Amino acid sequence: MNFQNLTGELEVFYNNHGVQLAGINFPPKVELLQQLKTKLENKIYDAGEYFKIVDDQEQESYVLQCTKPLKAYEQVFLIDHALSFRYTELHTAIKQVDRLKNMLKYQNKKQPLFKIDKVYYHTEDFDEMALETLKDVKPKEDTFAISFFGNQIAQIEEVIHFLNNHKQIKAIWLNGNPVAEDKEQLLQSIEAQCPQVELVDLSFTSNATEWVIRYVTADFDTKKASSQEPLNYLNLSGRNVLRMKSVKQIANWFPKLRVLDIKNTKLNDLEDVNAFFSLLPNVEYLTCDLEVEEVLYELHKTNKLNAVSPYLRLVNQRDIRYESYTPAKEEQNDIQLIKQNLFKLTGNYRLLTTDQMDESAVWYLMDELGSSIQHSDTPNVSVVPFLYLPNGKIDDDAVAYSILFPIKDIHEQPIFRDYLPGVDEAKFRSYRLNVWFDIPYDFILNGYNEYKTKLHNLKIVQPDVIAKPIEYLPKENVKVITDLEMVTKNLTLPYVSFTLDLDEANLVFFSAGVHDDINEKYADKFINQYPHEYAIISKEKLANTIQSTYGEVPWLQETFNLQTQLPLFMGAYKTRELQHQNNLWIIKPPNMARSMDMVVTNNLDVVLRLIETGPKLAQKYIERPLTLRNRKFDLRFIVALKSIEPLSVYLYKTFWIRISNNPYTEDVNTLSIYETHFTVMNYGHKLTQVFMHEFIEEFNKEYYPHTWEKQYESIQEMVRQLFIALRTHQPDMANYTKNRSVYGMDLMIDSNGFQPKLLEMTFSPDCTRACKYTPTFYNDLFECLFFGVENQNMIQIFN
Numbered sequence: 001m002n003f004q005n006l007t008g009e010l011e012v013f014y015n016n017h018g019v020q021l022a023g024i025n026f027p028p029k030v031e032l033l034q035q036l037k038t039k040l041e042n043k044i045y046d047a048g049e050y051f052k053i054v055d056d057q058e059q060e061s062y063v064l065q066c067t068k069p070l071k072a073y074e075q076v077f078l079i080d081h082a083l084s085f086r087y088t089e090l091h092t093a094i095k096q097v098d099r100l101k102n103m104l105k106y107q108n109k110k111q112p113l114f115k116i117d118k119v120y121y122h123t124e125d126f127d128e129m130a131l132e133t134l135k136d137v138k139p140k141e142d143t144f145a146i147s148f149f150g151n152q153i154a155q156i157e158e159v160i161h162f163l164n165n166h167k168q169i170k171a172i173w174l175n176g177n178p179v180a181e182d183k184e185q186l187l188q189s190i191e192a193q194c195p196q197v198e199l200v201d202l203s204f205t206s207n208a209t210e211w212v213i214r215y216v217t218a219d220f221d222t223k224k225a226s227s228q229e230p231l232n233y234l235n236l237s238g239r240n241v242l243r244m245k246s247v248k249q250i251a252n253w254f255p256k257l258r259v260l261d262i263k264n265t266k267l268n269d270l271e272d273v274n275a276f277f278s279l280l281p282n283v284e285y286l287t288c289d290l291e292v293e294e295v296l297y298e299l300h301k302t303n304k305l306n307a308v309s310p311y312l313r314l315v316n317q318r319d320i321r322y323e324s325y326t327p328a329k330e331e332q333n334d335i336q337l338i339k340q341n342l343f344k345l346t347g348n349y350r351l352l353t354t355d356q357m358d359e360s361a362v363w364y365l366m367d368e369l370g371s372s373i374q375h376s377d378t379p380n381v382s383v384v385p386f387l388y389l390p391n392g393k394i395d396d397d398a399v400a401y402s403i404l405f406p407i408k409d410i411h412e413q414p415i416f417r418d419y420l421p422g423v424d425e426a427k428f429r430s431y432r433l434n435v436w437f438d439i440p441y442d443f444i445l446n447g448y449n450e451y452k453t454k455l456h457n458l459k460i461v462q463p464d465v466i467a468k469p470i471e472y473l474p475k476e477n478v479k480v481i482t483d484l485e486m487v488t489k490n491l492t493l494p495y496v497s498f499t500l501d502l503d504e505a506n507l508v509f510f511s512a513g514v515h516d517d518i519n520e521k522y523a524d525k526f527i528n529q530y531p532h533e534y535a536i537i538s539k540e541k542l543a544n545t546i547q548s549t550y551g552e553v554p555w556l557q558e559t560f561n562l563q564t565q566l567p568l569f570m571g572a573y574k575t576r577e578l579q580h581q582n583n584l585w586i587i588k589p590p591n592m593a594r595s596m597d598m599v600v601t602n603n604l605d606v607v608l609r610l611i612e613t614g615p616k617l618a619q620k621y622i623e624r625p626l627t628l629r630n631r632k633f634d635l636r637f638i639v640a641l642k643s644i645e646p647l648s649v650y651l652y653k654t655f656w657i658r659i660s661n662n663p664y665t666e667d668v669n670t671l672s673i674y675e676t677h678f679t680v681m682n683y684g685h686k687l688t689q690v691f692m693h694e695f696i697e698e699f700n701k702e703y704y705p706h707t708w709e710k711q712y713e714s715i716q717e718m719v720r721q722l723f724i725a726l727r728t729h730q731p732d733m734a735n736y737t738k739n740r741s742v743y744g745m746d747l748m749i750d751s752n753g754f755q756p757k758l759l760e761m762t763f764s765p766d767c768t769r770a771c772k773y774t775p776t777f778y779n780d781l782f783e784c785l786f787f788g789v790e791n792q793n794m795i796q797i798f799n
Contacts, residue, residue, distance in 0.1 A: 083096075
């Protein structure tokens, strides 16, 4: 961009905003720049003079229509933001519920990117054929389901006669016919005279069997309806299931039932309530009407819920056992629907000053006008966020807008923008459009299945590594150079002194990596880092190191780099969705610490939009972590690497506990609450201190007969496997006999089998607490690593 010869206030405006203008490809036209300045200073919102919002109910979308001709790059318009928030503020940010509901009313349904007609087997339809009689209809002998939607059939007797002449038919659709105006009379007549029929329009008949339950759950697939495959999910929403004579057999037909959708099912009397209860013995996740949720909550308050549904975890994605649960209201359903669809319309930006970049992005929702602009790969306008800085800096007077300017000549026609500007197929454009459009998943699922098969069949190949003797320093006149104050204060070995002269030092212990210079500048010195150790200290490399050695391991959650493995992640997500498994994921940047910019979500749209805010990893969330005091915790261990070949690795005996402030729950309303789902409370949050001896005592008491001693053995085995993977992946590290490294290892424990789960490895961890509670920490560490002195605080992993 090149604005030349600007003067006065316009020059000042450009100097304050030039970087932004260049970043959004603002047209290099002085007249347009002046227009933008004037509108910002005077808060001129004149887009309504050129555009109107059309509510296209037939196409189920809002459309922004241009009402006056516009030339490319000759006008600029301000668009206000209806909502701005950081992700952690999402739950509290949603205030204007009715307004947001209206803005998002068409967003719950995606348009297909490609139209694919579904094939229904053993099914015939005679829809909207103006039929007044069924006398001439001759269904095939293998037809199980038949539809007469939208005809003129009026006589129940004719329907009965037709069904009794074709007793293979189990499901019939008659909605949109005069005969279906009295639905209850039609249903009762078919139940009494055609006992083989199990489904009439949306409703099960009283004679319904396991077949029709499988049929509707499989989206009317007659092949799957005849299968005996165990099902963990049933969709009985709006099916009048409590009408079934055999309703109490459903739990026996489907003993693995974990996920149940029973919305639009009323509990009219005690018999209905008991029938409903009979569905629940193994259910963990239930979707139901608010009135039913209230019944279950009352059971919980009177300590009777476990007798009816002992495994129930979430109702309508909410935890009725959670201490802060409040009885459901219709508005809460509205808010949940808003949160589910909000990220289809939001944009984002990140604030950047000369001092630092924001830890997390700001998300915004444009007003009704801006949110009505539809997507096109060939847009006619550009719409971009813009931060107006009236004082020339980011302060309390700064205001965020979006600005719109035509990039083509526009006549009286719809307005389109590109929802993914600058994103091409190299950045998985078609996949990321899944936020707004349904895309075919067969190709994605096939690729993911091939990837899983490859991991499953992987065989570990031990590298050909020649062992070298481990070198140590003599215990005399050792000069240490370090930038760590904790080392200079706490390393008190009598034969060690400190120096600021690198040439004089024979032991280098730096907090920052100098990996690129190890081979040259530090080749003759002992040093606390290895070349190639990024293979485990980089979040994005760690999973690759482990998977390239073992394939899948139980101690690492499924992990994907969204910059390079997005299709695989989407395959994993869709697989879990199809199998009705928990789909919570934690999305985290590969290069930030302290849980910064991390998001927990089960919403694929959110994940795909988070990619816009910077590089991200997606890792399967541990949805059932072991808890302490009903709170989520993780453990920080210090791991010391002395040698790659022979492998010599130590765990420091003392470890540290980090614990969340709120009781743990999967309740959807807590997913954006930091103090429920994260444990790092050192920065701006209340810190709960749990000492190691307290933790072990409580652990042994709460999880008896499992003991901490057994748990510690499984953690040691995990560390053993990790460093075998490092040696396998980076055998050249064995050549560095003077190198050592100290890592912080963070892990959690899955309540399923007490399986330890590796979260991350950190180079040069903060050891302040280690020194505070174990003053000999650095003496123990240095003696073991650099002088070959074993001590009881350093637990050897490889004997």
